[in-house]
Amino acid sequence: MENRVKIIAKKFHLFKPRDFGTTYSGFAYAHKIDNEIITNDTWPDQIGPLKTNTALQYDKNFKNVVEWGFPALAKNQKKVKGKSKNQTASKPVEHFKLHLSNIPDNEKPVLPKGINYKKAITDYLKCMGELIKETIATRWPNVKFMEQVLIILTVPAVFSDQAKAIMRECIYEAGLINVKSSEKLQFITEPEAAGN
Numbered sequence: 001m002e003n004r005v006k007i008i009a010k011k012f013h014l015f016k017p018r019d020f021g022t023t024y025s026g027f028a029y030a031h032k033i034d035n036e037i038i039t040n041d042t043w044p045d046q047i048g049p050l051k052t053n054t055a056l057q058y059d060k061n062f063k064n065v066v067e068w069g070f071p072a073l074a075k076n077q078k079k080v081k082g083k084s085k086n087q088t089a090s091k092p093v094e095h096f097k098l099h100l101s102n103i104p105d106n107e108k109p110v111l112p113k114g115i116n117y118k119k120a121i122t123d124y125l126k127c128m129g130e131l132i133k134e135t136i137a138t139r140w141p142n143v144k145f146m147e148q149v150l151i152i153l154t155v156p157a158v159f160s161d162q163a164k165a166i167m168r169e170c171i172y173e174a175g176l177i178n179v180k181s182s183e184k185l186q187f188i189t190e191p192e193a194a195g196n
Contacts, residue, residue: 020153022098025051027040027132038139045071055072057090093115096109100159133145168180
């Protein structure tokens with residue numbers, strides 16, 4: 001289902017991650033003047049799909065992200081590109097968003113030692129955020145991201161206020177807003193987004 005949000009803003013450029021999903025994520029953006037919604041279709045090692053995998057590949061110590069999205073799940077990835085032999089890749093980390101849901105802990109995915117769900121969410125949003133900033137800067141070179149971009153994130157209707165607060169914290173830690181209480185970040189439920 002294509003989620004679209006029409007927002008009229010007088011002072012912001014607009015950017016909307018269409019979906020930070022459990023399995024796939026994507027984003028779209030629009031300018032305040034023409035309000036044409038453009039869905040991103042360019043991802044690391046992929047062109048065409050409107051979403052990429054919500055997955056991370058860390059180094060063997062689970063400290064640094066070496067791949068994200070589709071490349072994190074690429075088969076036969078024995079060594080991290082351009083890295084020494086002692087920095088071989090680990091098993092991909094997926095489905096970490098489920099830790100925000102209201103399901104029993106024993107049904108939530110087990111994450112590798114040294115990785116908690118907040119770190120995984122933050123790391124993923126940081127990687128996606130770098131692509132978003134690059135995309136916006138290419139399209140509108142004079143845009144000041146932190147000052148002029150409104151981020152609208154779709155969330156499941158069942159997300160609690162606590163889950164939204166955690167998402168806000170992760171988005172802040174990922175460098176997409178400059179203060180946790182920023183008005184440049186708004187949440188909209190997936191059903192609300194689908195209706196617009």
